[in-house]
Amino acid sequence: MSLAPILLFTYNRPEHTQAVLDSLSKNKEAIDSVLYIFCDGLKENSSEENKSKNKLVQQIISSENRFKEVKITIQTKNKGLARSIIDGLNTVFLEHEKLIVLEDDLILSPFFLAYMNDSLNRYKDFKNVGEIGSCNFFACGKEFPTYFFTNMPDTWGWGTWKDRWNKFNEDAVFLYKELEKNNKMHAFNTYGAYDMEGMLKDQIFGKVDSWAIRWQAVMVLNNWLCLYPNPSYSNHIESINATHAKINMVPPLQNNEPTFETIEIKELKNVTEAMQLGYSGKGDYFGKLSKKYLKKKTKKILKSVLLFPLPYGIVAFFKKNKPKK
Missing domain, CATH: 3.90.550.10 (Spore Coat Polysaccharide Biosynthesis Protein SpsA; Chain A)
Structure with missing residues (x-):
């Protein structure tokens, strides 16, 4: 080999x-x-x-x-x-x-x-x-x-x-336009999971200098x-x-x-x-x-419960769902 x-x-x-x-x-x-x-x-x-x-x-x-x-x-x-x-x-x-x-x-x-x-x-x-x-x-x-x-x-x-x-193409503007023209921006954004488009824009405006975001665009295209x-x-x-x-x-x-x-x-x-x-x-x-995400989510739920105690929540529920006469 x-x-x-x-x-x-x-x-x-x-x-x-x-x-x-x-x-x-x-x-x-x-x-x-x-x-x-x-x-x-x-x-x-x-x-x-x-x-x-x-x-x-x-x-x-x-x-x-x-x-x-x-x-x-x-x-x-x-x-x-x-x-x-x-x-x-x-x-x-x-x-x-x-x-x-x-x-x-x-x-x-x-x-x-x-x-x-x-x-x-x-x-x-x-x-x-x-x-x-x-x-x-x-x-x-x-x-x-x-x-x-x-x-x-x-x-x-x-x-x-x-x-x-x-x-490989270094021209980030060209790559951006091609992604839009070929309707590939959603795939480029990890099918909507991450803002790769934003990173490519940062490359265009000189906020980052990344070979990887341009290589990724080439891969998708x-x-x-x-x-x-x-x-x-x-x-x-x-x-x-x-x-x-x-x-x-x-x-x-x-x-x-x-x-x-x-x-x-x-x-x-x-x-x-x-x-x-x-x-x-x-x-x-x-x-x-991830445990980190679940912990963050649980903390958010607990905070919501503390801000709106259970009895209030029950009353609000029944008021909202009160049968119509």
Whole structure:
């Protein structure tokens, strides 16, 4: 099986960089894999602390030797995450037909590379598959299949092919208009569960700089689906220093020897419902109402009861439903 090159994007989190490299190296395919590491440059007027952390990250990646080959790019200026990822993929795709993408805030299963490489080879000729994802955070557990497809792309350990990435479009205005013209905004919004449209508008007006929201629009416009595993082959390192990820999802991780299979490329109702529940903020990793949401809902009900005591409620009920003469 041909192994896809791995891209790792780093900046100023030495502990996280070391953690993702350590977990990646525990995959048996690591020793035969080419690893590209991109370290972003410092922002203007960076603090001494940031300078020190960035320098330490450079030292960590420069000493990495657990892979077939390690190719390092250290930027002289700060590009930001979106520009770094877009440029990095464009560069590596000049020489390769498929790749795996990682950021420095992930922990990986020892079977991550086996899953990613098998799936990239298995589905390369299925043109309705746009991406292979590894972090399943809303449809884990026995109620869901071992593998499934959704229209929501994954950004926490993922892979794709050159011909799919060639359709990536940076123009958020164009993407927005195309979503509206093709009546795909509802699907883009996780079928109404999350305001992805608002995020795309923020991209248009410069309030955010996200490659992911634009990639998601491209996925939806092309009717592509993303493969997910159950359970995850990657999860997110909880970090108060995370620049973009504020939720800190840590789903169950796959630690048993997996088996792989080709499945029908279609969306499943129970998976879609679990994704809707999760993106709406009401669901947990297992497609059920989360304890946090239930606690909030119960608190709201109790507050309502306290504001309108039971006897008053009973009187109001009978007044409202008094039989007509």
